[in-house]
Amino acid sequence: xxxxxxxxxxxxxxxxxxxxxxxxxxxxxxxxxxxxxxxxxxxxxxxxxxxxxxxxxxxxxxxxxxxxxxxxxxxxxxxxxxxxxxxxxxxxxxxxxxxxxxxxxxxxxxxxxxxxxxxxxxxxxxxxxxxxxxxxxxxxxxxxxxxxxxxxxxxxxxxxxxxxxxxxxxxxxxxxxxxxxxxxxxxxxxxx
Amino acid sequence: xxxxxxxxxxxxxxxxxxxxxxxxxxxxxxxxxxxxxxxxxxxxxxxxxxxxxxxxxxxxxxxxxxxxxxxxxxxxxxxxxxxxxxxxxxxxxxxxxxxxxxxxxxxxxxxxxxxxxxxxxxxxxxxxxxxxxxxxxxxxxxxxxxxxxxxxxxxxxxxxxxxxxxxxxxxxxxxxxxxxxxxxxxxxxxxxxxxxxxxxxxxxxxxxxxxxxxxxxxxxxxxxxxxxxxxxxxxxxxxxxxxxxxxxxxxxxxxxxxxxxxxxxxxxxxxxxxxxxxxxxxxxxxxxxxxxxxxxxxxxxxxxxxxxxxxxxxxxxxxxxxxxxxxxxxxxxxx
Numbered sequence: 001x002x003x004x005x006x007x008x009x010x011x012x013x014x015x016x017x018x019x020x021x022x023x024x025x026x027x028x029x030x031x032x033x034x035x036x037x038x039x040x041x042x043x044x045x046x047x048x049x050x051x052x053x054x055x056x057x058x059x060x061x062x063x064x065x066x067x068x069x070x071x072x073x074x075x076x077x078x079x080x081x082x083x084x085x086x087x088x089x090x091x092x093x094x095x096x097x098x099x100x101x102x103x104x105x106x107x108x109x110x111x112x113x114x115x116x117x118x119x120x121x122x123x124x125x126x127x128x129x130x131x132x133x134x135x136x137x138x139x140x141x142x143x144x145x146x147x148x149x150x151x152x153x154x155x156x157x158x159x160x161x162x163x164x165x166x167x168x169x170x171x172x173x174x175x176x177x178x179x180x181x182x183x184x185x186x187x188x189x190x191x192x
Numbered sequence: 193x194x195x196x197x198x199x200x201x202x203x204x205x206x207x208x209x210x211x212x213x214x215x216x217x218x219x220x221x222x223x224x225x226x227x228x229x230x231x232x233x234x235x236x237x238x239x240x241x242x243x244x245x246x247x248x249x250x251x252x253x254x255x256x257x258x259x260x261x262x263x264x265x266x267x268x269x270x271x272x273x274x275x276x277x278x279x280x281x282x283x284x285x286x287x288x289x290x291x292x293x294x295x296x297x298x299x300x301x302x303x304x305x306x307x308x309x310x311x312x313x314x315x316x317x318x319x320x321x322x323x324x325x326x327x328x329x330x331x332x333x334x335x336x337x338x339x340x341x342x343x344x345x346x347x348x349x350x351x352x353x354x355x356x357x358x359x360x361x362x363x364x365x366x367x368x369x370x371x372x373x374x375x376x377x378x379x380x381x382x383x384x385x386x387x388x389x390x391x392x393x394x395x396x397x398x399x400x401x402x403x404x405x406x407x408x409x410x411x412x413x414x415x416x417x418x419x420x421x422x423x424x425x426x427x428x429x430x431x432x433x434x435x436x437x438x439x440x441x442x443x444x445x446x447x448x449x450x451x452x453x454x455x456x457x458x459x460x461x462x463x464x465x466x467x468x469x470x471x472x473x474x475x476x477x478x479x480x481x482x483x484x485x486x487x488x489x490x491x492x493x494x495x496x497x498x499x500x501x502x503x504x505x506x507x508x509x510x511x512x513x514x515x516x517x518x519x520x521x522x523x524x525x526x527x
Contacts, residue, residue, distance in 0.1 A: 016215035023208045028195035031204065045203060052211050056218070099214040102349040102356075103207060110203050117197070 014059040026074055032117055036143055041114035046091035051078045053095035072157040130180040138173035145170045210347040213298050268453040269446040279439035279483035286432050287518040289382055292332040293432045294517045294526050300326040301509045305358050319501045321355035323348050332522040339376035340522035385431055387423030388413040401440035407447045421448045421466050425476055428485040471496025487512050
């Protein structure tokens with residue numbers, strides 16, 4: 001991974017067509033990513049839009065040429081946007097606006113569907129209570145692994161760490177969750 | 193396998209389409225944004241601009257051997273002759289009378305919210321808050337058979353929150369999100385349009401590709417030099433034309449008084465603009481390597497922008513051409 005990151009040969013900037021493909025492949029995951037982390041479906045959609053618009057503006061800095069590497073790059077931008085959202089309390093729309101775009105409001109059906117996507121339906125009430133007491137970083141890895149059912153290579157790409165480090169982080173987060181209560185039925189088979 | 197969430201949420205599809213349109217527009221130097229420059233740039237102080245310009249000049253002197261180099265801007269006649277050469281070398285995409293000419297494009301236009309489309313009739317309508325509408329349309333036209341048009345609204349944007357509120361209160365009666373219009377008849381059976389001139393297939397195919405004669409014929413049909421420009425634009429944009437005539441039309445552009453060519457460094461697209469006396473500026477953007485018209489746009493400047501109550505440089509209409517081809521039936525897509 002480290003070698004790929006510090007390659008000296010220039011990688012051509014992403015084209016509009018490549019960005020379109022990235023949208024098709026990654027927009028649903030990004031929507032889930034944001035919907036589960038922010039309270040408002042409107043903000044989740046704004047953050048998806050802002051992530052792609054910001055990605056377009058920094059397309060010359062996109063790392064790697066494989067779909068996985070580009071996904072990791074995109075999720076890196078998404079995490080920055082999320083941190084920014086938490087700091088400001090609203091979804092910044094500067095990159096999106098700079099493209100001259102605004103969007104319509106969500107319909108009630110869309111609103112409800114995104115709320116559904118955001119729910120931690122797979123987890124029992126007890127696990128949810130324990131989950132809420134974990135740190136933001138532990139919540140993050142468990143959301144990816146348990147709720148979004150990412151496999152480890154994908155999880156590693158999303159967190160921008162090695163696969164070994166991703167396994168270790170899930171393992172530690174699960175251990176901390178177990179210390180908060182007995183969730184053995186819910187967490188069966190999820191050990192790193 | 194595509195994620196079903198995209199299709200379950202229309203907003204995500206719309207978002208994808210509008211981002212895609214913006215990426216492609218941005219990529220080729222165009223923008224469907226309401227102003228040509230981001231606002232923060234407009235606020236830059238002159239001192240800062242001068243400093244940046246000085247550094248740029250210094251850098252270009254020191255580093256002129258590498259990186260992107262600024263192309264020397266050719267004059268209009270030379271630029272158009274080069275594009276004409278490319279057009280001439282390409283195969284004809286010309287339908288028979290019973291075939292269909294297919295065109296797909298994304299059109300964006302500015303519309304006063306309280307007026308009907310394209311009727312800037314009164315001062316009140318001119319000053320009214322505007323909505324910027326983008327729609328994708330496809331047309332199938334034939335010289336002998338009934339054609340078809342499909343359109344799909346992909347985006348609406350507003351300059352202010354009050355304009356959006358006004359639109360929301362009126363939109364139900366104004367915009368059909370998806371429309372299909374069948375049974376479109378040709379202006380006259382077995383006739384083709386070259387600008388505003390109706391010709392039979394034989395007449396069109398035998399029209400001499402002579403820019404001087406073409407200019408005179410188009411001027412006679414339209415009455416003014418700017419009308420020659422718009423007739424050429426219409427023909428290159430949306431009508432079937434044999435390659436050698438398309439080449440001659442590019443050369444004819446250079447005969448229109450006031451037309452100016454620009455070729456941004458590092459891009460394959462060139463732009464020809466014509467400033468009209470009424471304050472609108474018409475622009476044609478084409479690919480130098482394929483001799484295809486990529487975009488057409490109208491920009492309101494100076495007094496015209498003031499009259500419309502929009503910032504100078506606002507794009508009032510823009511068309512991005514996506515695909516052209518010949519097919520056997522209406523509704524069929526080219527391969």
